[in-house]
Amino acid sequence: MIPDIQTRPIAHLASGDTLGIQLYRFVGDRPGKKVYLQSNLHGSEVSGNVVLQQLIALLCDLDSSQLQGEIWIIPNCNPFSANQRSHHFSSGRYNPYTGHDWNRIFWDYEKHAAAQPQTCSIATFAKQHRDDSPEQLIQSFRQQIRRAFDAIADTFQTPHGLPLEQRYRYHLQDLCLDADYIIDCHSSSNLAINYLYCFHDRQPSADAFLLQYGLLMHDYDGNAFDEAFCKPWLALERELAKLDRAIIFDIEAWTIEIGSGMDADPDAIYRGLRGIKNYLATKGILDIPKFPLVQSLSHRTQLFERSQLVNYYAPRGGTLSQRPLIGTIVPAGQQLYQLVSFNRNGNIPETIEVCTPQRGIVFDVARNCSLNEGEYVLGVVECDRT
Numbered sequence: 001m002i003p004d005i006q007t008r009p010i011a012h013l014a015s016g017d018t019l020g021i022q023l024y025r026f027v028g029d030r031p032g033k034k035v036y037l038q039s040n041l042h043g044s045e046v047s048g049n050v051v052l053q054q055l056i057a058l059l060c061d062l063d064s065s066q067l068q069g070e071i072w073i074i075p076n077c078n079p080f081s082a083n084q085r086s087h088h089f090s091s092g093r094y095n096p097y098t099g100h101d102w103n104r105i106f107w108d109y110e111k112h113a114a115a116q117p118q119t120c121s122i123a124t125f126a127k128q129h130r131d132d133s134p135e136q137l138i139q140s141f142r143q144q145i146r147r148a149f150d151a152i153a154d155t156f157q158t159p160h161g162l163p164l165e166q167r168y169r170y171h172l173q174d175l176c177l178d179a180d181y182i183i184d185c186h187s188s189s190n191l192a193i194n195y196l197y198c199f200h201d202r203q204p205s206a207d208a209f210l211l212q213y214g215l216l217m218h219d220y221d222g223n224a225f226d227e228a229f230c231k232p233w234l235a236l237e238r239e240l241a242k243l244d245r246a247i248i249f250d251i252e253a254w255t256i257e258i259g260s261g262m263d264a265d266p267d268a269i270y271r272g273l274r275g276i277k278n279y280l281a282t283k284g285i286l287d288i289p290k291f292p293l294v295q296s297l298s299h300r301t302q303l304f305e306r307s308q309l310v311n312y313y314a315p316r317g318g319t320l321s322q323r324p325l326i327g328t329i330v331p332a333g334q335q336l337y338q339l340v341s342f343n344r345n346g347n348i349p350e351t352i353e354v355c356t357p358q359r360g361i362v363f364d365v366a367r368n369c370s371l372n373e374g375e376y377v378l379g380v381v382e383c384d385r386t
């Protein structure tokens with residue numbers, strides 16, 4: 001297949017340069033679902049770029065008869081953050097101009113509707129469309145979301161203008177508002193395993209990514225990219241359930257964490273790409289040899305509540321002298337890490353050992369072993385916590 005490649009300018013800079021994003025759009029010879037994938041929303045999280053490059057290469061080698069529907073891919077979706085540096089290190093989690101996390105800026109129709117109940121109420125929509133077919137419901141709700149979203153575009157040209165983040169998010173969300181499945185490829189800022197975030201009632205699909213672990217999303221504010229996409233549909237499902245119409249839309253959003261930040265580890269990339277291929281084959285979008293892989297029949301991703309992921313912060317400043325390997329299962333009462341702490345009161349340096357009170361899986365570990373008091377050391381999923 002030869003993709004349709006479109007470059008979109010997203011920001012004109014003080015220097016006179018223009019930043020852009022580039023969309024690779026593959027269209028199968030049969031109509032079907034639309035999948036949207038992006039990577040590198042956070043600047044240091046680059047593994048997804050390699051995953052999506054390999055997916056583009058794979059799709060280029062396929063015949064259009066092997067794709068049902070459309071796949072839209074945007075690697076390097078945030079040039080603002082990807083180009084940010086401090087010496088050898090790329091940070092790029094926050095917009096230095098506003099201090100905002102680049103993945104907490106997105107437009108959420110559920111919030112928009114709640115603020116304008118007279119015109120956009122999701123409860124009212126559910127009552128009006130309660131007896132529609134699933135296809136009609138999806139089409140009508142998409143149109144309602146689109147109308148509200150397009151009204152934002154109209155404000156671009158007003159004398160007041162729009163702040164940078166609102167302009168930027170418009171470009172990304174405009175491309176995926178009508179998608180069926182979105183996959184946002186991230187990595188940890190630190191050293192980390194592969195895992196995914198899963199919204200409720202989407203657990204069966206999570207298994208298709210063939211990852212060992214995932215985190216269930218129950219608490220969220222709607223401003224992350226996956227949340228902004230999925231939340232209105234979850235809200236509509238809830239409103240319909242109140243009217244005795246039980247329905248789970250085949251609409252899904254996934255954030256996949258692919259290994260460590262500032263890294264492009266071949267194993268993390270292999271598992272990331274394998275999972276996406278397997279998911280697309282399981283959904284009937286890609287027809288490729290051997291996929292879905294045979295292990296799909298038995299694989300179950302172990303999902304934990306988000307609240308089970310516990311962050312550890314340094315009790316004192318110092319140097320991290322021992323840290324666990326990512327993915328390690330640490331028994332209750334065992335050492336998690338060791339910190340060498342220095343002082344200015346005439347004493348010899350002290351070694352501090354920190355143990356886990358509960359059995360846990362180490363999801364990520366600080367890349368930087370130099371720590372001030374209160375800085376992030378690691379994240380552990382406490383398996384037995386409820």
Ligand SMILES: [Zn+2]
Nearest residue numbers: 042045186187
């Ligand atoms: Zn991220």
